[in-house]
Amino acid sequence: MQPWPRTEEEARAVQDLLRAQVVAEPGPASPATVAGLDVAYSADDDRLAAAVVVLDAADLTVRDTAVVRGKPAFPYVPGLFAFREVPALLDALGKLTVRPEVLICDGHGLAHPRRFGLAAHLGVLTGLPSFGVGKTRLVGEWAPVGETRGSRSALVDGGEPVGAVLRTQTGVKPVFVSVGHRIDLDTACALTLRLAPRYRLPETTRAADRVCRDLLG
C-alpha cells in the first residue's frame, strides 16, 4: 500500500476498493498457530509501538514475537482506524519467523460502517485468515447476552448480521467478535473462547498488548 491516503475521502475510497477482495470461507477450525496484534501509543499520541505475538494454539505458549516502533500513519477517525495502525502492524508481521495461520486483531472486521474494519483490512493485505475482537462497539445492535461464558448474541447493523457479542467469562462484560477475511463467525467465536480460558480478552491480544506497551514505556 504505497500511496497512503492523506484525506478521509481517499481513505474511504481505498476501503471501498479493498473490501471487494474480502473472501468468505470456513477458515481453519484448529490452527496450529494464532497471532495477536496490538498497538500502544505515547501520551502525546506522537509515537507508537506495534506488536505481533504468535502463540501455539494448543498450549498458548509463545512461538514468536515481533515489535516495531513508529508513528501513527493517519489521525484517529472512527471508521478509518486501520489507516492509523496498518503500516506498523505490517512491519511487525514482516519480522516474524513463524508464520501465523490466523490473525486476531484488536478491533473489528466486518462490524464496520462500510464492512471493512482493521481485521478485514489486514486480512486482505496479508492474505491470511483474520478476525477482530473488539472491547466496545462501533456499529450494530444486539439482544442481551446470557451471563454465562460462551453465551452470544448476534450483532446486527443495517438489518444484516455483522458479528457476535460474545461472553468469554461468566459475569464479565462481553467482547465483539467479527470476521475479517477467510474465516467464518462460528470458527472465530470458538477460537476466541479457546484463547480466553481465564480472562475477558484472548491471550493473543493480552500478549501483544503487554509487549508493545512496555517497549513504549
Next chain:
DNA sequence: GCGACAG
C-alpha cells in the same frame, strides 16, 4: 441541531 463514534 444533537448524539454516536474500533483504538
Next chain:
DNA sequence: ATCTTGTCGC
C-alpha cells in the same frame, strides 16, 4: 489510545 487514586472483592 492515554490521563489517573482509591476502593470493593476474591
